[in-house]
Amino acid sequence: MELTASQIAYFIAILVILILLLMRKDIILPVIIAIFAIGLLATKDVIKAIQIIYTAILVSGIRLWHIIVIISLIIAMSKALDDIGADVILTKPFIRHLKSPTYSFWIIGLFMMLLSFFMWPAPAVGLIGTVLIIPSLKSGIDKVSLASIVSVFGFGIALSGDFFIQGAPSITAKAAGINTHQLVQNILPIWAVSSVVASVSLYFCVLYTSKHHPPSEYVETKPIHGRPVSFKSYTVSVIAVVLFLIDVLIMILFKIHSSGATALIGGTAIIVLIASAAIQENFLDKTRDYLREGFLNGMRTFAPVIIISAFFLLGETSMAKQVIGPHARGYLVDLGTYLSHHIPLNKYTASLLELAMGILTGMSGSGFSGLPLIGALAKTFSSAAFLNPALLASIGQLAAVWTGGGTLIPWSTAVVSAVIDVDSRKISKRNFIPAVLGLISAYIVTVILL
Structure with a gap:
């Protein structure tokens, strides 16, 4: 699989946004520029790219x-x-x-x-x-x-x-080809730690x-x-x-x-x-x-939040098709596929890929949107490396929900921010160390159990 220009631009934009967040800079303008650039590279049409800026924000607003x-x-x-x-x-x-x-x-x-x-x-x-x-x-x-x-x-x-x-486990388990009870049993020790x-x-x-x-x-x-x-x-x-x-x-x-x-x-x-x-x-x-x-x-x-989500929701296949066109694919989905084709699989790399994909899909601001991909990748990785699909799916689910469910990234904490009247960036900053340590411990437990 080869990455297209628009896919590469999307990944570069994510890195730029992460750097700006670490520098405590506002990312609204870079996000809008990134949406336009991706739309232009995907459609080769300036007028269509301008329309994509509006459409992406509109669809994001409807979802929120x-x-x-x-x-x-x-x-x-x-x-x-x-x-x-x-x-x-x-x-x-x-x-x-x-x-x-x-x-x-x-x-x-x-x-x-x-x-x-x-x-x-x-x-x-x-x-x-x-x-x-x-x-x-x-x-x-x-x-x-x-x-x-x-x-x-x-x-x-x-x-x-x-x-x-059991909303999250049922989505993940279905995509992984296992029953929900099996996933819950396997995720319990990882979740507890x-x-x-x-x-x-x-x-x-x-x-x-x-x-x-x-x-x-x-x-x-x-x-x-x-x-x-x-x-x-x-x-x-x-x-x-x-x-x-x-x-x-x-x-x-x-x-x-x-x-x-x-x-x-x-x-x-x-x-x-x-x-x-x-x-x-x-x-x-x-x-x-x-x-x-x-x-x-x-x-x-x-x-x-609506504008930032407009960019990250392009990582979903359904959102990308709705905004860019029927030929579009979810950029985060493509990244997961690309990585799986270029990294040798064992329990360490498979768990790390599931963790990484959970984090990447969670960056859309939705902890649940990436769960079908998490489950599907767990099924693929487990078959290739003879690993337990429920354990692989578990670490991916935890990473996706912790990242995009309302804890780790600023645009996912808007609910708490609005109710308690606190800047969402301050909440994410306070949550960063606990969330990261939690995910690292989850990865270690997953590797031990595999």
Whole structure:
């Protein structure tokens, strides 16, 4: 297999973007230039290349729209609850338990992980993110650390295993030609070791930060018991908690997950927003204002994410065909095929290739988009080198989800960034060491087990 000019340009663009990220430079302009260059090389048509810039951004926006909507609704609901004093009410039960950074770290992390197992992390972060900000700050954890805890335990640890909903394992297993149960059994020890390594290393990072950079500026500007709350506010706050608990119960009993779980949380958020506005003066105007503010904040957060995702989604075959044309192929898919044809296979190289392909496909910002390729490569590599396909698929799945699921790269952490109001680049920087150490440990365990 020979690489085309557009494929080479795509790979060079990835390297340039990674270098700029390491230099802490903005990558929006390079991403737009890269989309144009790839479109021009693929079509040999300047007009078509100009159109591809718009089409790529449009398709990316359409794919992200459901996330933008749920986050915007949660931000709007959070603002409404904040105005009626619900933050004072809802944080009281947590204060006595979140006594220190250590207590806060493990309580918040494990709670996020458990919720994410049953309802996936995107709805979970909306449920607990805003409620836990003030108690965590009072305990000595800054907002960046809180965002990092939520993303690592939810979007990293819980989503990479996905043992209860089994969305990720089912996709990977199907492409690898094995059953889901077999994949889950094989991924469990790899997942356990990587999760422990990642969580413990993050714990020490957070502990170091809390000792040397206490979040006093946040605590002083927003005291917990700074204003009185009415009986109506208590009632709405309790109703909000009860409604979301009912949502969790419904998701578990009726096995509602993914887009269904997001829709349930989103609808509930609107109901809570309306209830919060109804006990205030000019509630009709308040309802409009909250929704407008929520969507303005949501779009402000996701605008750069849409453009960056437009480039990396070209790595998917379906996206490339939709944007460039029916003859196009996913550039990341082609890279995986190229590498597999030029590297001798054994348990070390096969595991490394699966790890690398998981990371590369995860760079699209979707931890799941590359799973079919991960499974297919595991099937191919296992046949060529007589290795366990489930173990190979496991390391690839972990790498893909940790990278693109919402932990390692900035444009995948937008959900947590929007809810907790933290720059996504800061979250990724804080997550980098724990995530990388987790993936390295996963690779070592995979090689040992093969």
